[in-house]
Amino acid sequence: MKHNGSVKVNGKGHLEIGGVDTVSLAARYGTPLYVYDVALIRQRARAFKETFRKLGVKSQVAYASKAFSAIAMIQLADEEGLSLDVVSGGELYTALAAGFPVEHIHFHGNNKSREELEMALDAGIGCIVADNFYELDMLENLCAEKGRKVSALLRVTPGIEAHTHDYILTGQEDSKFGFDLQNGQAEAALKQVLSSGWIKLLGVHCHIGSQIFETAGFVLAVQKIMDKLDEWHARYGYFPEVLNLGGGFGIRYTEEDHPLPPAYYVEEIVKEVKKQAGSRRLPVPEIWIEPGRSLVGEAGTTLYSVGSRKEVPHVRKYIAVDGGMSDNIRPALYDAKYEAVLANRPLDKCEETVSVAGKCCESGDMLIWDLPLPKTGSDDLLAVFCTGAYGYSMANNYNRIPRPPVVFVENGKDELVVKRETYEDLIRNDLRLRVPLS
Ligand SMILES: Cc1ncc(COP(=O)(O)O)c(C=O)c1O
Numbered sequence: 096m097k098h099n100g101s102v103k104v105n106g107k108g109h110l111e112i113g114g115v116d117t118v119s120l121a122a123r124y125g126t127p128l129y130v131y132d133v134a135l136i137r138q139r140a141r142a143f144k145e146t147f148r149k150l151g152v153k154s155q156v157a158y159a160s161k162a163f164s165a166i167a168m169i170q171l172a173d174e175e176g177l178s179l180d181v182v183s184g185g186e187l188y189t190a191l192a193a194g195f196p197v198e199h200i201h202f203h204g205n206n207k208s209r210e211e212l213e214m215a216l217d218a219g220i221g222c223i224v225a226d227n228f229y230e231l232d233m234l235e236n237l238c239a240e241k242g243r244k245v246s247a248l249l250r251v252t253p254g255i256e257a258h259t260h261d262y263i264l265t266g267q268e269d270s271k272f273g274f275d276l277q278n279g280q281a282e283a284a285l286k287q288v289l290s291s292g293w294i295k296l297l298g299v300h301c302h303i304g305s306q307i308f309e310t311a312g313f314v315l316a317v318q319k320i321m322d323k324l325d326e327w328h329a330r331y332g333y334f335p336e337v338l339n340l341g342g343g344f345g346i347r348y349t350e351e352d353h354p355l356p357p358a359y360y361v362e363e364i365v366k367e368v369k370k371q372a373g374s375r376r377l378p379v380p381e382i383w384i385e386p387g388r389s390l391v392g393e394a395g396t397t398l399y400s401v402g403s404r405k406e407v408p409h410v411r412k413y414i415a416v417d418g419g420m421s422d423n424i425r426p427a428l429y430d431a432k433y434e435a436v437l438a439n440r441p442l443d444k445c446e447e448t449v450s451v452a453g454k455c456c457e458s459g460d461m462l463i464w465d466l467p468l469p470k471t472g473s474d475d476l477l478a479v480f481c482t483g484a485y486g487y488s489m490a491n492n493y494n495r496i497p498r499p500p501v502v503f504v505e506n507g508k509d510e511l512v513v514k515r516e517t518y519e520d521l522i523r524n525d526l527r528l529r530v531p532l533s
């Protein structure tokens with residue numbers, strides 16, 4: 096059985112997370128249920144921060160809240176001294192509702208609306224990560240209208256093909272994100288910002304993709320950006336205070352994944368920035384990163400109740416659970432792989448291979464193919480590991496299935512931090528048809 100953070104088997108032979116029996120969690124909160132191991136999130140946050148501290152560079156570790164945004168999670172990020180990356184008015188609203196220090200919020204997005212930018216400016220946001228010319232123009236106009244200056248990073252696309260799923264690649268040239276570093280776009284954006292009286296340019300940002308297992312892409316990004324910064328320094332006398340290298344550090348979903356320790360990515364990035372700066376006699380900028388998945392992914396486990404079963408003789412055995420692509424769309428969207436055990440008897444011998452289906456009305460709603468399990472019945476509880484990132488945050492109401500609740504566990508205690516949606520919640524915004532239409 097895969098052990099992760101404080102996941103273990105207790106005296107009753109049940110899976111225990113953060114010192115809490117998962118069978119008891121399922122009985123109290125129902126299933127499906129997202130369970131987060133808070134100690135593991137803290138451990139990851141501290142490892143990133145401590146690595147920067149040891150290397151002696153100024154830094155910010157911003158939690159990419161798209162991975163899992165909820166008020167309690169934002170509070171936890173604040174408690175751990177992280178900054179915060181938000182990518183929409185909704186994520187910003189959640190952060191503000193959680194009381195997160197606004198000066199440590201960075202606002203991303205490739206199509207921020209005027210209303211979203213206004214909301215960020217009115218809140219006194221720490222920095223806007225400007226993505227395109229449309230946004231720069233809008234931002235300057237808004238600042239001028241309000242008579243308020245704002246700090247910004249320019250998001251650049253360095254032209255790097257990181258090795259990951261096509262849909263989660265972002266640093267390659269043909270991407271919807273950022274100013275192209277190689278074809279003059281980024282330089283034109285730089286000139287626009289330098290001549291703006293409203294935008295204070297803190298520096299440059301890039302994000303090359305997600306679920307990346309090598310440091311080579313990050314090193315290459317640093318090289319390409321430092322090359323350009325060197326040119327810009329000579330041409331405009333500008334050198335950034337901040338270099339933000341985004342997130343994307345890979346995690347272990349299954350035994351086929353071999354991620355590097357999170358701190359290692361930081362070490363390699365810092366080493367390369369120092370090397371590039373040193374050889375060009377440039378200062379070492381403050382280095383920011385934006386991990387999402389590597390902070391919360393492995394800390395999350397989803398508990399499901401096993402329900403129906405179908406056997407296609409000589410072909411496959413299906414077991415179905417009470418959730419699926421409505422709470423975890425990643426298998427359907429990215430062909431993502433997961434590992435799972437029976438939470439109520441994780442050490443029982445595996446006797447059969449089953450494929451775990453969700454309950455949505457889609458043949459593609461399969462959570463795990465060919466999973467070895469003990470002979471499984473309808474009173475069993477399935478624990479799917481590593482669902483902490485892009486699980487709840489990408490959950491949906493397909494088939495009008497209410498979103499599951501979220502429970503935090505730590506030191507033998509559990510706390511409900513997101514309630515289960517109700518049927519009432521599902522129709523909250525529906526309006527009754529007035530006939531005839533007026
Ligand atoms: C700009 C940006 N920063 C940070 C992240 C977080 O990525 P990850 O969850 O892979 O660390 C993403 C998502 O890929 C992103 O688009």
Ligand SMILES: N[C@@H](CCCC[NH3+])C(=O)O
Pocket residue numbers: 161263265305306425484485
């Ligand atoms: N949602 C994706 C990652 C996208 C990252 C955001 N740029 C995933 O589940 O892997």
